[in-house]
Amino acid sequence: MDKFYLRLMLVLALICGIAGCTLALVNSYTEPIIAKYKAQAEIKAYQKALPEAERFIDDPELIKVVKDNPNYKGIQSLKVGLKNGQRIGLVFKVATSGYSSDIQMLVGINSDGQLYQVLILDQQETPGLGSRITDTEFIGQKAIYNSGTKKLALTKDGGSVQAVTGATISSRAVVRGINQALAAYQSFNNATNDAAGASDHNDVDATTGATTK
Numbered sequence: 001m002d003k004f005y006l007r008l009m010l011v012l013a014l015i016c017g018i019a020g021c022t023l024a025l026v027n028s029y030t031e032p033i034i035a036k037y038k039a040q041a042e043i044k045a046y047q048k049a050l051p052e053a054e055r056f057i058d059d060p061e062l063i064k065v066v067k068d069n070p071n072y073k074g075i076q077s078l079k080v081g082l083k084n085g086q087r088i089g090l091v092f093k094v095a096t097s098g099y100s101s102d103i104q105m106l107v108g109i110n111s112d113g114q115l116y117q118v119l120i121l122d123q124q125e126t127p128g129l130g131s132r133i134t135d136t137e138f139i140g141q142k143a144i145y146n147s148g149t150k151k152l153a154l155t156k157d158g159g160s161v162q163a164v165t166g167a168t169i170s171s172r173a174v175v176r177g178i179n180q181a182l183a184a185y186q187s188f189n190n191a192t193n194d195a196a197g198a199s200d201h202n203d204v205d206a207t208t209g210a211t212t213k
Contacts, residue, residue, distance in 0.1 A: 042121070046079060049091045049108030049117045053081030056091065066184055074180045081108075089116065090188075092181035098123065098173040099130045105174065107181035113149045113189060118178060123170075130170030138164050138171065144178070149186060151179050 046056050056079040066072045074096045081089045089110040095102045101124035108116040120134045133139060143160040144152060152175045153159025154168065163171035 045106050045119050045121060046081075046091050046108075049106040049119055050081040050089045050110070051117075052083055052088055052110075053091075054083050056081055062090075062188060065188070069184075069187075072180050072184050074177050075184060076104075078184075087111065090181075090185055092184065093121075094177035094181055096173040096177040096180075098125050098133075099167065099169040100125055103133065103170065103173050103177065105177055107178055109181060109185045113182075113185055115145055115147070115178065115182065118144065118174070120174070125167065125170045130164065130167040132164045132167060133170050133174050135164070138162070139174070149182060151182070 047053070050056075059078070059080050062078060062080070066075045066078065074094045075092050076095055077093045079091050079093075080087055081091060089108060092107045092109070093104070094107055095104045097103075103123045103125070104121040106117075106119045106121060108118070110116045118139055120139060123131065123133065125131045125133065141162060143162065147160075151159075152161050154161050154163045154171055154175060156163065156168065157172075159175075161171070161175055
């Protein structure tokens, strides 16, 4: 009897070992494929967020500014959109806390500082409620895109953006992410304009080395 149970335990252990190895093998094969698919999908999403861009590049200096500022803690990364070698806008990848998950989105802003496109990349909000932040009725409403560079807010918070019915927290999370991207863009632009102004008023004579005003 003892030998029977011992044999049974060995067989079960062998089956479990084989199953575990098989799962590990399948995962090692599918994981890079899934990662590659996600990367390709994200590249396409960047193009949708700023369609006029011919390509996108990283800007380490801008990324550092974002990471060093707690007001932009939801911004995970950003890419500069280029056309004919000139910057025509930025696309921010943002993640903010919703009701039951982190909501990941891309926020495309053109060279005028205007919001161009918002795309929800990932969310696990309540089905039928918070999940409806991906619906055009919410994410595509004019109150979001016609705001110019102004800070967005839900109607119940004094703004003009209509929240998804029964999903105020999820709706606020999206608005919060958009606002962080807009604020960061405006901060970059202000810093660039200040630097340009200082350069215009403090030109250096190439011959004498003297500063002219």
